[in-house]
Amino acid sequence: MADVVIAGGGPAGRALARACARRGLSTTLIDPAPGRRWRATYGLWADELPSLPESAIACAPSRTLAFGTRPHLLDRQYLVVDNAGLRSWLDGGYQVVAGAVAGVDHGARGSSVRLEDGRVLAAGLYVDASGARPRGKRYEQTAFGVVLPAEDAQRLADSPETAVFMDWRGSEQGFLYVLPLGDGTVLVEETSLARKPGLPLELLAVRLRARLAAAGLTSAGREERVRIVLDVPAPRRGRTVPFGAAAGLVHPATGYSVATSVRLADPVAVAVAKVWDRGPAEVASAAHRALWPSSARTVHGLRRHGLRALCGMPPETVPVFFDLFFALPTGLQRAFTSGREDVPGTVEAMSALFRTAPWRVRKHLIGWRALRRSR
Known part of the structure; x- marks a missing residue:
């Protein structure tokens, strides 16, 4: 029996697994594809996660601009995450099991986590970090992007070292996001801020290609597709503890969540370890309280x-x-x-x-x- 079983092998799940293991809790992480690379591009403000090591930073743009109807120079350091470095930092101290959760049964002494292949894992605490799922009609942020050589992307930003956080010029239906990736390439992304349901990715792709064509560019690079559920309410308390996007940690107005999830992993693990001897129900309650104090x-x-x-x-x-x-x-x-x-x-x-x-x-x-x- 593991003390903590966490479903979901993304940054949120691995951050919490690492934090729980560091607090002396035997921890098992369930990941449907443990060997799969993280392909999403993660960005964050440096002041949100000051503990992030240099090895987990792919690029720190020299400046960050935003455009409404005019330019704004933002006085905050923006960072692009190195996915391999982030994963390496969050790995270690816990067991990884390949599989997907089919169901969970909670009892007085713990929980039974049933996998789709029939295996059952016993857990003192079960955490769902498998991401947010649209239930009914919810606001979503969607985006379609391509990765271009930096010399091409200069036609859209004044410097290959400049991040354009948000550019509404040329379209009132969505904004352009231009992000240097630190390897001589730049992600250029057409983004729909929020709609219910989200704007179709196919439409965003058409808009991006038209925008690139107007600048004399083609969208021949690697593509990136984004769909983020924005308005997940703060969860009710229960024996299953959601974490990351599943717990509503996505900012409803921006779509960002990685820095928040990684930052909250330690406080949640500390709260869980402190009351571990009081039984599964109290442990789950402590995790909920650490995640969602009244101020949050x-x-x-x-x-x-x-x-x-x-x-x-x-x-x-x-x-x-x-x-x-x-x-x-x-x-x-x-x-x-x-x-x-x-x-x-x-x-x-x-x-x-x-x-x-x-x-x-x-x-x-x-x-x-x-x-x-x-x-």
Whole structure:
């Protein structure tokens, strides 16, 4: 019997497995394809995960720009993750089992995890880190990208060392994301911020190819397809503990989750180890509390409110909204994008946006007016 069994071999699952093993808990990770490389491109702000080692960083762009209707130089270091380096950092100390979970049965003394091939694993605590699944109609962020040689991508960004975090110029239906990968190539991605359901990838591919053709480029490189479920609510407490995207750790208004998941792995493991002798039900409750204190639930609700407000704006208004957001002080930008338990900072960022917005934007943010009074 393992102390902890975790389903899902991505960054979230491996981060938690490593953290639990370091706390002396025997840990088993279930991964459907343990040898498969991580092909997604992960980006994060350096201040979100200061413990990230150099070996897990593929590129640190010299500067990061964003465009609404005008350019904004962002005063935060943006990083591109080296997937092999991240995986190496998160590996070790736990057992990896190839397989997929078919079902879980919880009992007074632990849980039985049934795999699709018939095997059963006994666990003191079962964690689902297998990703978010759309249930009904949820907001999704979708993107279609290609990897180009850096010299070609210069036609879309002023330097191969510049990251363009968001570029709304030339389209009100979505933005362009330009990210140097540190190996002489650049990811160029057409992104739909949020829709319910997500914009089809085929349509985004057509838009990207048209954008590239207008710059005299072809989309002949490696392709990348992205679909992120955004508005996962904070989970109810139960014997199965969700983690990563399955736990609603994706930021509802940005789609980012990797840094948050990796950062939260240690606090969750510490909480679990501290009450391990109290039995499976109390261990699961401790994990839930570590993941979702009341402050985090409040901020998550505010972020989901922000998502709905963004999706209710007419397309021509969205770039203006982001002009206002990127004109905020860096501390307020950081509070909204990265302050997961920062209720005052999140409220102040949303309130500042409302105060500075013209009526054509403000009328879509009416619900934000009461945020300062309710803080």
